[in-house]
């Protein structure tokens with residue numbers, strides 16, 4: 344799972360900036376900037392001194408605003424703060440290394456795994472961060488079995504599926520699991536492309552022995568996108584020998600591909616048959632519930648409090664690819680924080696409308712209840728509860744009235760939502776109808792709430 348954060352807004356902004364200025368300019372000015380986060384819709388950047396602050400205001404403000412606009416900010420705002428000298432020192436590349444922990448070298452190497460054991464693994468791609476659903480449960484179970492008994496359960500494990508569905512994540516998860524339990528084991532993750540490049544370099548530099556030592560001495564070899572072996576005869580030949588060496592020594596091999604071995608064209612048949620020796624398992628596109636669960640986990644990891652119905656809207660919008668799903672969540676988070684508006688389905692729909700086909704936001708009963716509750720400044724449960732004082736009864740009647748007007752729900756359904764029968768709802772609706780135009784406060788509330796439910800104007804955004 345990719346972790347999204349305010350840091351990622353900054354990463355996106357930097358990406359935009361980098362595409363629009365020279366490398367030298369970028370390194371001189373932007374590399375030392377510290378991202379201080381988004382505060383009340385404004386991106387706050389820490390710079391070294393007042394000279395830099397002025398320079399940014401004069402030369403880069405527009406560029407930064409454009410970058411924020413590309414992320415959905417309607418009225419982009421950037422502000423600069425001069426960092427105190429100490430904080431600035433923390434930005435300099437010449438940082439001294441952290442003080443030694445006081446333990447001896449041997450103690451340290453006993454306690455911690457070898458430094459490079461997981462160097463090729465993404466720290467976020469663990470089993471804990473992997474949401475299991477009907478689309479991937481077989482691949483997940485196989486990966487777990489392999490992680491528990493490497494070289495014994497299924498060898499090789501061959502995972503295939505479309506882009507962005509978690510193949511790399513699962514492979515790395517096995518690596519982390521193994522690294523934790525057997526810190527002395529050697530783990531190597533490589534894309535087929537890097538394997539090919541390493542081979543080409545080894546041939547060119549006359550370093551084939553090192554190349555072979557490197558790949559044939561590992562305990563776990565993870566090779567991504569093996570379909571790219573197609574048509575590369577020399578690489579296939581070398582991989583064949585690597586495979587055999589590892590296999591004979593009961594070392595675990597995991598391969599990923601966008602298709603099963605039988606569909607990889609121009610793959611030598613001796614390799615194809617080896618790929619079929621172990622277990623072949625696939626990952627499909629996640630269904631709705633799994634997509635929501637992935638978004639939820641992502642939001643929780645980042646301590647972003649985002650209502651369930653907003654996550655559901657995003658999950659309806661992006662169906663085929665988890666990388667895109669995470670990108671969509673990132674867009675919504677960026678959009679809400681840059682425009683300084685709370686998360687709502689309307690805000691999410693707006694944030695995604697430039698990227699995906701606009702979706703009509705259907706108003707749900709819970710949306711109306713939440714808006715009414717926030718308007719009257721009381722918890723939704725109190726409005727739905729049994730209280731009979733006027734302060735609660737009026738909001739409850741307004742909520743029932745608006746639900747009837749803005750959704751397709753029947754009187755009995757609305758009644759059920761409020762734990763009452765349909766005649767109570769009918770009474771509430773006629774009561775509000777009667778008061779409209781007479782009771783100024785109630786009329787204003789209904790008008791404001793109706794507008795809020797129908798569009799974004801009251802959330803501070805242009806529709």
Ligand SMILES: Nc1ncnc2c1ncn2[C@@H]1O[C@H](COP(=O)(O)OP(=O)(O)OP(=O)(O)O)[C@@H](O)[C@H]1O
Nearest residue numbers: 344345472473474506507508509510511512665666
């Ligand atoms: N089941 C899942 N639970 C949580 N996050 C997931 C899950 N599946 C995929 N992801 C996340 O989706 C993103 C894409 O996954 P990954 O890179 O593993 O896909 P892939 O199938 O290897 O794609 P490609 O074929 O493009 O290499 C990653 O950020 C990953 O963490």
